[in-house]
Amino acid sequence: MKIAPDGFFTIGFLVALTAVSFVFSPIAAGVFVLLTGFAIWFYRDPERVAPVGKDGETLFVSPADGKIVEIEDASHPFTGECIKIGVFMNAFSVHVNRAPCAGVVEYMEYVPGKKVAAFAPKASEINERNYVGLSTHDGRHIMMVQVAGLLARRIVCRLKRGAALEAGERYGMIKLGSKVDIYLPKGVELSVNLHDKVLAGKSILGSLRSEC
Numbered sequence: 109m110k111i112a113p114d115g116f117f118t119i120g121f122l123v124a125l126t127a128v129s130f131v132f133s134p135i136a137a138g139v140f141v142l143l144t145g146f147a148i149w150f151y152r153d154p155e156r157v158a159p160v161g162k163d164g165e166t167l168f169v170s171p172a173d174g175k176i177v178e179i180e181d182a183s184h185p186f187t188g189e190c191i192k193i194g195v196f197m198n199a200f201s202v203h204v205n206r207a208p209c210a211g212v213v214e215y216m217e218y219v220p221g222k223k224v225a226a227f228a229p230k231a232s233e234i235n236e237r238n239y240v241g242l243s244t245h246d247g248r249h250i251m252m253v254q255v256a257g258l259l260a261r262r263i264v265c266r267l268k269r270g271a272a273l274e275a276g277e278r279y280g281m282i283k284l285g286s287k288v289d290i291y292l293p294k295g296v297e298l299s300v301n302l303h304d305k306v307l308a309g310k311s312i313l314g315s316l317r318s319e320c
Contacts, residue, residue: 109152109153109154110152110153110154110155111148111151111152111153112151112152112153112203112204112281114151114264114281114283115147115148115150115151118147118151119144119147119148119151122140122143122144122147123144125140126140126141126144150199150203151203152202153202153204153278154202156206156276156307156308156309156310157276157309157310158206158274158275158276158309158310159310159312161315164317165315165316165317166209166244166246166248166315166316166317167209167275167312167314167315168208168209168250168290168292168296168312168313168314168315168316169206169208169209169275169276169308169309169310169311169312169313170195170206170208170290170306170307170308170309170310170311170312170313171195171205171206171207171208171252171288171290171308172195172197172201172203172205172206172287172288172306172308173195173197173201173202173203173306173307173308174195174196174197174198174201174287174288174305174306175195175196175198175303175304175305175306176193176194176195176196176300176301176302176303176304176305176306177194177195177196177287177302177303178192178193178194178232178289178302179191179192179193179194179298179300179301179302180192182291184239184251184291186214186215186239186241186249186251187241187249187250187251187291187293188249189294190251190291190292190293190294191291191292191293191294191296191298191314192232192289192290192291192292193289193290193292193298193300193313193314194232194287194288194289195287195288195289195290195306196286196287197257197282197286197287197288199284202307202308203281203282203283203284203286204278204280204281204308205252205254205278205279205280205281205282205288205308206276206277206278206279206308206309207242207252207273207274207275207276207277207279207309208242208250208252208275208290208292208313209242209244209250209275210244210245210272210273210274210275211242211243211244211245211250211272211273212242212243212270212271212272212273213240213241213242213267213268213269213270213271213272213273214241214242214243214249214269215239215240215241215249215251215269216238216239216240216241216265216267216268216269217238217239218237218238218239218263219236219237219238219239220236221234221235221236221237221256222234222235222236232253232255232287232289235255235256235257236255236256236263237253237254237255237256237263238253238254238263238265238280239251239252239253240252240253240254240265240267240279242273248293248316249293250290250291250292250293251289251290251291252279252288252289252290252291253288253289253290253291254280254282254286254288255282255286255287255288255289256282256286257282257284257286257287262282262283263280263282263286264280264281264282264283265279265280266279266280267279267280275309276308276309276310277309278309290313292313292314293316295316296314296315296316297314297315297316298313298314299312299313299314299315300312300313300314
């Protein structure tokens with residue numbers, strides 16, 4: 109199992125503490141062994157292969173592991189009128205985020221904010237969040253929004269404007285409970301419903317044909 113690079117420091121630090129604690133206290137060492145195991149499991153980064161649409165069809169895959177908690181109409185200056193899908197990640201989900209489709213990063217904005225429970229609808233408007241807008245090959249605009257949650261303490265995004273992404277490609281993560289919103293174009297044919305469980309880079313959220 110691959111480990112996300114964002115976890116290397118934390119895991120290494122816990123391994124060092126475990127080694128030192130064995131000298132002074134076997135009980136403390138046992139606790140650190142458990143914490144190290146949790147950290148390794150939390151930062152797991154399984155390989156995923158994004159599905160490919162048929163000729164003229166664009167598939168949009170989930171940007172995060174978790175549960176669908178929102179499907180609603182929305183609007184943003186970058187995307188215009190769109191459909192917003194919210195994917196809630198709990199503390200036990202894989203937290204690596206992936207691109208929903210191929211595209212070029214044309215919009216980025218970080219917004220500081222609060223840290224209320226990420227599954228609450230208002231979290232998308234008042235919590236700390238990071239916007240990444242993609243332009244697809246056919247000129248559509250897609251948005252991913254990493255939303256910090258009650259337990260999340262750091263949003264990681266490795267992208268810069270102009271970066272090209274493939275569908276399912278890793279681009280960052282959010283540590284501990286959090287949510288990722290995705291803004292899809294109007295006319296998308298949805299493949300999910302509220303409360304469905306999805307996997308980043310693998311589960312299809314919806315599709316569009318080129319003539320739409």
